[in-house]
Amino acid sequence: MSARSAAQRSPAVAARDLIAELTATPTGQSSVSVYETGRLVSLSPWLTLHVERIRYLLDVEHAGGGWGGPGGYGLVPTLSATEGLLAALRRADLAGTSDPLGRGAVAAVDRGLTALAERLTTVPVASLPDMPAVDLIVPALVEALTAHLHALRDEPVSGLERWREAPRLSLPPGMETTRLARVRAALAAGHPLPKKLLHALEVTGPAAYRAPGVVPVGPGTVGASPAATAAWLGVPDATTGTALAYLEGVVRQHGGPVPCTSPISIFERSWVLSTLARARVPLAVPAPLLASLRDTIGPTGTATAPGLPVDADTTSVTLYALARAGHPVDPSSLEFFDTGEHFCTWPKEDGASITTNAHVLDAFGWHLRNSGAAARRLDPVVRRLTVWLADRQAPEGSWSSDRWHASPYYATSCAVLALHGYGVGPAVEPAVRRAVRWVMAGQHADGSWGRWGGTAEETAYALQVLLAAGPTSADECGQAVARGWQWLITMDGADDAPALWHDKDLYRPSLIVRAAVLAATWWGRSSAGPEPVEVESARRSAMIRIA
Structure with a gap:
């Protein structure tokens, strides 16, 4: 489904369709790999x-x-x-x-x-x-x-x-x-x-x-x-x-060719649900879908798929998705990945992932904020992760390199959302401001963003950075949001290109990308100015309530 057709429907309808597709293809939906x-x-x-x-x-x-x-x-x-x-x-x-x-x-x-x-x-x-x-x-x-x-x-x-x-x-x-x-x-x-x-x-x-x-x-x-x-x-x-x-x-x-990883159901479900929930997109999640995530959490976390090791990235996003859906699970399984400085994606990892640590901050930060006195033990690790992420921001404001995605807009979005949402300490606001300036400087003339050219996925990540900044944003930031949002909801893009996610080959998890685009269009609707007439008309005519 194109980003344009998704934007022209009610976000509630689009969210309902996404949730339905999570269960319609139990192995997950991913582009094929050369x-x-x-x-x-x-x-x-x-x-x-x-x-x-x-x-x-x-x-x-x-x-x-x-x-x-x-x-x-x-x-x-x-x-x-x-x-x-x-x-x-x-x-x-x-x-x-x-x-x-x-x-x-x-x-x-x-x-x-x-x-x-x-x-x-x-x-x-x-x-x-x-x-x-x-x-x-x-x-x-x-x-x-x-x-x-x-x-x-x-x-x-x-x-x-x-x-x-x-x-x-x-x-x-x-x-x-x-x-x-x-x-x-x-x-x-x-x-x-x-x-x-x-x-x-x-x-x-x-x-x-x-x-x-x-x-x-x-x-x-x-x-x-x-x-x-x-x-x-x-x-x-x-x-x-x-x-x-x-x-x-x-x-x-x-139909013959195959993806790099199959199944990807836990990865797909947790990313889609956490992305939509963070943007407060209206949705109703079936209990069996939540149970399918909750049941995978073991003493050392969960894995993307059977046959892969447990990892901190999938574990933290799954924990965050469950918590935002009203079914929090104690995040102590993440302690398995704590190196004392940062969190490894898996034990004995070479290097470190910005996005994994941002997602761990999401998971711990939510519990620290919402679980009362019992979660106060998480305060030191939240502060440590805040400093670790801020220290790895490039001077121009981006988090430009991550092992799970080709675009710096993904890594920057993950870091900003985690820091702005759950970071603690004086490093948070300067880091977010630098990221906002970097994102604004990278906007293309047509309003889009992208490493190799404007894409709906990367535009969604860029908008998330600007929207997360909220009151810290200047008027020119609001103008950038409006231009990006207008481009996003009127573009004639397609779901099959480009592939930006890292595996043995670049791939595209289509439902996860659609969730990012939907989240940005919903989140930005109140600050981006009037919608194009045809989009507004279609949106109003399709509006429904989901219990």
Whole structure:
């Protein structure tokens, strides 16, 4: 559904529809992934809708060659698509299909190899986005492509003759294979892998096949990943029914290509509900939906999906969503992630996430404010998180880097909402003011915001920053809100682009994005000026009450 059509209905109706969709697709709604689809093309040619996955890769290749997002975001998907298509060509998977499809695959591989030969030597590891397992994925795929190119010397593929004597592909400057070698050796020796690494089990190559100690969970998934599950499964047999059923379900749900993570129901439900509740969008949440969140909270929190480790980000947003819905749960499970300085997304995390810590501040801050004397023990951690977040604000006012999203508007919005809503101490107001100035300076001429161009999602995050500032805002801030809000409710955007969220590939959780847009349009309605006539008319005619 487009942002425009959502804005032209009553927020109550739009919220009701969002809540209905949370339960209509129990696994969640996410865009498909070039990376993950390329892995299935390579690993599981026997799987239903194989040709459709190949066709998808050809359809989404960029005109000049390559796949994926701008800059360093294109490296992993280009490696995966190129390797997957080359594996299919070497197996002659396209025999019996139309000639144009086969010729298209050859041309796409040629362009992909050309792009990679240049990117792998010019994109240093320090410039790659901080995405899950990138330091394992890139070496594994470079190794696989190198093996394919070596095999072309004896088993040529028509149209790829020039690659028979091509030089060996290199790793990006500064990248090593040491960690990949350690992970593979541990798995081959029968040692258990950390649960977070199961999400990228496919990087271990043949060692992934029915690896000891690795067992599909929940709906049959390994690491909540189609690629990891396919690598573990190999060719199915009578003992692998749940994993096969999981893969068949994912590919049929999406028509062939697959997302990076499935299911995402806990992540999706908690983000949608917390976003709408914070903006006070009128909604009625069915009791079973709240119970589905409450029942996942264990002594050490909750995970995004079966097969993934518990994490502080999903745990804190789930706690916040439940609290705002009138069903608070004690947040002591978050103590599992406390490093003494900040909160890790999961134990032994490399680095730290701005948005995870902002969400933890939301969860603790709500309980400190609303749970009376029993919650006073949370005051020191709320103060500590306030200072930690404020100290990591860039001089110009943004929180510009986070490991879960490509846009600084998301990280800045999360930090400002947490600080303004629940931060304690003198650092809060100056930090919010700096963020407001940064957001206002980044507004495009048409009223939108966005890293690579105006988007509904990023415009919603920018508006949340300005609206949260409230009385601290100057008149010019109100004008920026009005222009952004008018653009948001009248835009002719679509839900399928762009993908801005970090996984092994960029992805778009469509219901979460819609919730952010709806929250901004509802929140900004009273301060943004008159609505366009056609939007106002549609809104009034559709207004209903929800009990």
